[in-house]
Structures are given as C-alpha cells and as structure tokens.
Amino acid sequence: MIKNKALYLLLTAAVILTSCGGGTESKKENIKSNEEITDIPEPKFLKEGELSFLAKDGKEIKKIAIEIADDEQQQTQGLMYRKSMADEQGMLFIFPDSDIRNFWMHNTFISLDIIYANEKNEIVKICKNAEPLNENQNLGSDKNAKYVIEVNGGFSDKYGIAEGDRISFKR
Template identity: 50%
Template sequence: MQLHLKCILIASLYVAGCHQSNTSNNSNAVETNTSSNTGTTTEAATVTSNGTTFKKQGTLAFLGKSGADTLRKIDIQLAQTDEQRADGLMYRKSMTDDQGMLFIFPDMEERAFWMKNTYISLDIIYIADNMEIVSIQKYATPLSEESLPSYKKAKYVLEVNGGFCDKYHVAYGDKIAYQQ
C-alpha cells in the first residue's frame, strides 16, 4: 500500500513540475487571432497575477422583450475559434459589471458550459441565432465541473459576472445586439 502511495506522490510531483515549467514559459503573453470583415489581425493578451486581462473587441446591448428598451450596455471580448472558446474566462480572478465574453459558434446546437479553472461566479446566457435569450444559468459555482446546459439550441453564449442578470433585470426572452 505504501509503495502505491509513493508512486502517486512521485507522479503528482512530476506533473506539477511539468505544468510549472510550461506556465513559466508562457506567462508573459497569450496570442489570439481574430477575424473581421477587413482581414485577420493578431492581438496579444497580457497574463497578470490576476489572470488574463480583458481585451475589448466590441460592445453588446441587452434589449427588453419589446426591443425598445436598452437594459444595459457592456464591452465584450469575443471567443470565435475553438481554442478561444475552450479557454473562455478560465484563470480570470475578476471582471467588472461592464465586461463580458461572447462565445460565437458556427451553428445552432444545445450547449453546455462548465466552470473548470474559472475563479469567478458567472451568469451564463444562452442566445439563439435571432439574438433572443433562450436560457440563463445564474450564479455558476467557481471551479465546478458540473455541466450547465442550455436546454435549447443556441448559437451564442455570453458570460457575465454572477448576479448580473438579477441586478440588471436581464431575462429569458430579452434580446441582445452586438458590434465588433
């Protein structure tokens, strides 16, 4: 039994050492590519002790069910590639109420997100291709690997601070409008 525990300990230390050397090599900058109608650009996101810093890549407005009332406007960072969507808001230690991350998928599918390596509580807002909010997972637990499904098909997913939807009265049936 003791030999088994020693093997596990040695393997854990090896993995931790490998992760630490990878992290130290990549601690200064993370490169991301974004596409726009004018071509491809490369932007650098600085990694700080507080996690990856926010990069404003557009603005988003929440519109009431009637479409006439603007409930709130925020700055957004976009997650358009598989890599950007996989990273999401992982390792961020904070975000302001006027910031969020908009995940853009190529198709309408039922989605499910989790909070692995995500240190801040989030409201996860699932949005259809017609820009209507189809479901919301509120106050997602940081670092949880529990699946948080959309229950309906969504093309967009927006992550904002936990409690945002309650604070600004954002609800199912409301719409969004965004621009890059």
C-alpha cells in the same frame, strides 16, 4: 468554458506525450490542482466589441464591453484564470451553428451568469451564479444556442435580464 470532452482528451494526451515522452500516466495525474493554477497569470480584458441586452419591447437594458471568442481555442479558454471582471465587461462566444451548448467552470475563479441566445438573438436560457471551480454543475442550454454570453454572477438579476429578452452586438 466550453465542455468539449474530445478536445480536452486530445489536449491532455498531447501534454502526456510531450511532457512524459509518451509515458502512460493517467489523465488525472496531469490535471493541476486548484492550488497549482493560482500562479498562472490572469489574462487581461481585451475589448473587441459592445453588446446590448434588450427588453422584449426593444429598449436597452444594459450595454457591456465584450471580448469575443469565435474560434475553438478562444472558446476553450473562455474566462479561465480570471480572478475578477468589471460589471460592464463580459465574453461573447459566437458559434458557427445553433446547437445545444454545455459549459463548465473548469479553472474559472469568478461566479458567472451564462446566458444562451439563439440565432434570432433571443435569450433562451440563463444559468445564474455558476459556482467557481465547480465542474459538476449542469450549465447546459437545453435549447439550441448560437451565442453565449458570460458575465459576472448575479448580473442578470441585477439588471432584470430574462429569457425572451434579446441581445445585439457589434465588433
């Protein structure tokens, strides 16, 4: 899930204003505990394309079905509230530019590998086995990334996906 503090604060302010009539509750009082969010319905996977992980020599390592997050609302939602995901599924985040990306595990119940790729489709960073619900992990790209792929935790080790490999996708 994208770590966009300005958007998060804006959304929190909107919740405060609409639910409290403009009251002065703190942001912390409006954040649901992990126990409270377990009642939120799990979003269903919606296949919007396919993505292949390619070795440095161009051979396909693994192909998965993907959901595509290419606008701010979808990118903010990401894989929050998912309780499971098939090994052959993932989410592809497509950004309009290449920049340092920072993700977090807010309301994310499954461990993820977060794979960052640059504008040349080259994998530049993999954050492996991100801990569910841990908002304090450093899950940044360190290098400019235009694409981010979220797959189940352990996926990159299981299939031997490494930095320097590439991605290819179609809608």
